[in-house]
Amino acid sequence: MSNAKVEFSGEPRPNPEDILQQLERVLASDEFHSPERGRKFLRFVVTETLEGRAQFLKAFTIANEIFGRQSSFDAQNDPVVRIEAGRIRRGLERYYLVAGQADPIVITIPKGGYVPHFDHAEPTGAAADPEPRSERETLHMPVDRKTRDTRFISVLAAGAVFMIALAGGYLLLPAGSLKSSIGMRQSPLADTSSPMIIVDEFQSDGTEGSTADIAQGLRDEVIGQLATFDDIVVVADPSRTSDGNASGFALQGSVQRDGNKLRSISRLIRRSDAAVIWANNYDADLGTRSILQIQADIGQDIAVAVARPYGAIFATGTDQIAEPSMTAMSGAYDCTLAYYSYRREMDPQSQAVARDCLLRATDRFPTNASSWALLSLVYLDEIRFRYKFGSQPSPDAMTRATEAAERATAIDPSNTRALQAEMLVSFFTNDIDKALKSGAAAYAANANDTEVAGEYGLRLAMSGKWQSGCELVSRAINKDAGPKGYYEVGMALCAFMRGDLQAAELWSRMSDLEYNPMHRLVLMSILGAQGKTEEALQLKGWLNANAPEMMKNVREEVSRRLQRAEDQERFFGGLRVLGVGTEIANLKTERPK
Known part of the structure; x- marks a missing residue:
């Protein structure tokens, strides 16, 4: 040297x-x-x-x-x-x-x-x-x-809170835990309901040698990928959980090798009843990819399938959690389940359940950033999905959405769900620069979060960055981002804007046309651009009957989403050629005031 x-x-x-x-x-x-x-x-x-x-x-x-x-x-x-x-x-x-x-x-x-x-x-x-x-x-x-030392005083304080919680009968996170709830040092009452994943040792077909090393490396990769999710607790040392507590989940895996052929088998067990709630096999060829690349790819696939929004952990139990009679719900995990259940159902009843649950959770645990972020999204949905709900948003819905998002980012500026809420609130208040900065920060914090990737991709695309935005939306769909049919309409717009009308129609028909009347409006514009007037007129009849207020505000609703005049013009062009009424024929491409 x-x-x-x-x-x-x-x-x-x-x-x-x-x-x-x-x-x-x-x-x-x-x-x-x-x-x-x-x-x-x-x-x-x-x-x-x-x-x-x-x-x-x-x-x-x-x-x-x-x-x-x-x-x-x-x-x-x-x-x-x-x-x-x-x-x-x-x-x-x-x-x-x-x-x-x-x-x-x-x-x-x-x-x-x-x-x-x-x-x-x-x-x-x-x-x-x-x-x-x-x-x-x-x-x-x-x-x-x-x-x-100063920086870690807060960490030590959080540990003291956990010890007190143990004495009171709350869940004590093991010393091997890679995550703890954000902001615990600021609140005398800690929410310990976040789902816990215990990552067991991955088995191999040999006790030593390359296969055992691959199994260990894959487990390390899975732990690292899971640790990027804010809404879960990852436990890397299973021996720390031998206290009789059977809550949470156990992730088990094994690796088998036959020459250059490698197979990894993984499954997620619910500890309360030993039920297998998710399982999958992964095959790889060591002759075509490096071990590090294989471990990275499989580890990411497992983490995304298990911990992503609408993934295995947040899909289990949502049917029961959505029942409005369950007014005792108020923990972060309960309310996260209620939120994702609502996004699947998309009706006023499930929305009210999620909103009320999150209000109780933020009241009991005011430093839980994720709960504030989800509450912000529920308030924002009153505005962006109001035609689906068939009701007017409350007068202060945007104010509440903004305040909840600001509270979430103030508690934890790096929380992906908080940054997602900040991105969407900023986008729908026409602060596009801030929206895209928040989206980029959220995606950088956790690229495995398919909802962040999809929503950020949509905001990029609708801001005119179609290539990079559509790539993210496509990637989110390939990872089974939810809810079903939501991101497909984004792919329809991507194809529409590049002039591929056939692909645009196919994607549009794969979207959930009942999810949001705006989805039907997209299909109507695409059909109009193709000259399929008869079918487009049928869609117009449905929209006039089921979303009359939206049809009166088409220009405003489209301009609120598509930021560039040329993109608005292409969309409105598909409506104008129908010649179906002055509310469409006279549309002008301008931003709403």
Whole structure:
């Protein structure tokens, strides 16, 4: 290492040999919670920096070196590097709090990039800086011991709350848990109802060797992918749950190998009655893909199927939870089930159940960001789905939706559901820049969340970014994003705007035409553009009978969704050629006031 080039600025930094020794201490510690590829990630960025190649530490380079991505890798649409970097940052923070308090060197990866920083640890009880730092210097200075200790006071406080909850009979999250409820330090009453997933050891057809290593790596990958979801608790150490508590779910898996052929079998067990609520097999060829790529793909598929909105965890029990007589519901998980049940049913009764449940949950647990976010979406639905419900929204529906979204992001600025709510509220109040920024942040936080991907894709597309938006919507549909028929109308618009009218009609007919009268309006425009006047007239008759108010406000409703004048013109053009009435024939492409 004598020829290593290390570029630092400011006061003297640790020498390369000491940095490498510190790296090995971190990687050897059980308190650095990171799967094998995360450890490879950290070793790679540290050694590349020490060798003077920090300027090449970009998402593309890391994706190729660590994740086996090909030259077509697109960091905008594949945030795998950003997600892994976030996990490593959290792993380093935990390590220095638990095991590395006396270590001489601090390694950090500041947000906004992948180049690590190295600093001497500040001794305990060290004197304050002789000169105050400027704000700019403070914002960019490496994290020292005092800063880390302050940052983790809230974490220790949250642990104390959990211990008190145990004494009172509440669920105690195991020490192996990778997630806890956001904002617990701020509330004397903690909501411990989030569903818990215990990830058991994955079995293999051999006790040692490559198959066992693949099984272990796949389990690590699944844990990491599940940990990106805010609404669940992931337990990585099954031995911590031997307290007789049979709540939550157990994820079991096995790996079998025959030459280059690999099969992984996974199933999700409901612990209360041992019922298998989801299972699937995954086959892969080791001759065509790397082990790391196979593990990443299978791990993502399992996490998405289990923990995504409308996935296995949030599909079980929704029939019972939707009953309006269940007024005792008020935990976050109860109300999340009620929300997804409502989005499947899309009727005023199920909407009222979800709204009332979320109101009780936010009252009892005011620092649960996800509950505030879902409440915001319920209020917003009064406006965007009012023609489906057949009723006028309450006068302050948008105000309530906005306030609930703001409350959610204030509690947890990185919560994906909070960012989703902020995106949709901003979009429907015509703050498009903020909407797209919030959507990008939500997608970067958890690309596995199919509802975030789909909704963000729709907002991108309807803002005129059709290619990137439609790719996300298509990806969401391929991952079984719900509710059924909702994103299909987005694909219909995608095909319509690129001039593929046949595909647009097929997608439109696959959408749930009962879900929202706006879906029928889309099909009506597509048929009009194709010259299928008779069928379009039948749709107009249905809309006049079932959504007369929407037909009076077609221009406003379309312009509220399609942001560009040229996109509005294409849509209105499909209506004008029908010549079915002045309310359509005289439409002008302008934004509603």
